[in-house]
Amino acid sequence: MKILVTGKGGREHAILTALRESAPDAHLYVWPGSDAMQSLATRVEATGLVDLVAFMQREQIDLCVAGEESWLVKDRGLANICAEVGIPCWGPLKESAQLEASKTFAKNFLQRHHIPTANCTVAQTHRDAVRALGTYPIVLKFDGLAAGKGVAVCQDEASALEFIDEVFTKQTFGTGDLIIEQCLTGPEISIFASVCGDKYHILMPARDYKRIGDNDEGPNTGGMGAVASRDIISDELLAQIEQTIVQPTVAGLQQDGLVYHGFLYFGLMLTPSGPQVIEYNCRFGDPEAEAVLPMIQGDFAHYLLCAAKGDLKRNLIHFRDGWSTCLILASDGYPATSRNGDLISGLDQITQSRVYHCGTRKNADGQYQTNGGRVLAIVAQGDTREAAREAAYADLKKVSFPGQQSRTDIAKLHFE
Known part of the structure; x- marks a missing residue:
């Protein structure tokens, strides 16, 4: 079997690892990939989606797995181009991927299908956004893709005006509208499902930690850690969700004629009045993928291949009991900036955990150094939440690089 994964971060490193462990004889490819992934997969040289799909045709790739979201909506869309040439792709068509690419599209979808979510207003100009401000705290969301950073929970007018300026004046995230949303309260939870037409398979739930600092303080990031377990919520709550x-x-996708084959992420707030949708992602979450994927057992590779072809075989995989904890090490200055080129030491001392490379590269001497905002994911499992957390933090202490940032309360905050 030949499988190609698109992406270059920790999520894709985790996907490739899961594929390799489930299908040792498969030939894996990755685009664009990273230095750390070369032990698992052949890195592909391609100038864009059309060139990439042409490569897949020449090499007779059996399955394309969409890692990061951007290629699903760029140009004609990764899954769309694959479909045109008959390559099974685990990732939704461009039209369906608007659930993540446009928060306005997602809000309209949620409201149209009576799925619980916060009330909101859409602003197309700086003036409209200022006029829509009301009771605080308030949530502001850039309409397009922003690598997990286009959301601000504003406690007062000053912080709201600052974010509005980021969107409309500085255009930090590009051009796009702004959603002004009611601020929901309660713990967050991440639910993942494999969606295959009118069928779905709910995977292991997780909880991620988006803010840079302990106690959920500081600016939002792409994610500073995650914890996953079947026991993270009750069976009754999962049934309600x-x-x-x-x-x-899934029914709404069918009613709207939106073809969907791929992972679908539900970012939820467990409010006093029940679970409500904060956002959809049209791929596995990051860093939740790094926490969840090591818990999957069975034939993950054939599970994805069959699902991409339209046959969702739930019995091909199952989940380990216990807990999984993922800790992110971020570079100096993140999330506002990132410093590259800092030498990483201690990776050879890791004993209990998996290490996924989110943003690293090798120097001329073959040593790993930082190459992005989120640098490494340290992931450990245990029979209990406490055991998984202890194992991950024990190995995190062995790794160091100048200016590194990490949180000390992953898998603890929101549980105690």
Whole structure:
């Protein structure tokens, strides 16, 4: 079997690792990939999507797995181009991927199909956004893709005006509208499902930690850690989420004629009045993927291949008991900036955990150095949450690079 994964971060490193462990004889490819992934997969040289799909045709790739979201909506869309030439792709068509690419599209979808979510207003100009401000705290979301950073929870007018300036004046995230949204309260939870037409398979739930600092303080990031377990929420709550959110979403995709084959992420707030959707992602979450994927056992490779072809075989995989904890090490200055080129030491001392490379490269001497905002994911499993957390933090202490940042309360905050 030949499988190509698109992406270059920790999520894709985790996907490739899961594929290799489930299919040792498969020939894996990655685009654009990273130095750390070369032990698992052949890096592909391609100038863009059309060139990439042409490569897949020449090499007779059996399955393309979409890692990062951007290629699903760029140009004609990765899954669309694959479909044109008959290559199974685990990732939705461009039209369906608007659930993540446009928060306005997602809000309209949620409201149209009566799926619980916060009330909102859409502003197309700086003036409209200022006029829409009201009771605080308030949530502001850039409409397009922003690598997990285009959201601000504003406690007062000053912080709201600052973010509005980022969107409309500085255009930090590009051009796009702004959603002004009611601020929901309660713990967050990440639910993942494999969606295959009108069928779905709910995977292991997770919780991520988006803010840079302990106690959920500081600016939002792409994610500073995650914890995953079947026990993270009760069976009763998961059944409620399935009935009120997952089922109506899959039915809504069908009703709207949106073809969807791929992972679908439900970012939820567990409010006093019940679970509500904060956002959709049209791929595995990051860093939740790094926490969840090591818990999957079975034939993950054939599970994805069959699903991409339209046959969702749930019995091909199952999940380990226990807990998984993912800790992110970020570079100096992140999330506002990132410093590259800092030498990383201690990776050879890791004993209990998996290490996924989110943003690293090798120097001329073959040593790893920082190459991005989020640098490494340290991931450990245990029979209990406490055991998984202890193992991950024990190995995190062995790794160091100048200016590194990490949180000390992953898998602890929101549980105690």
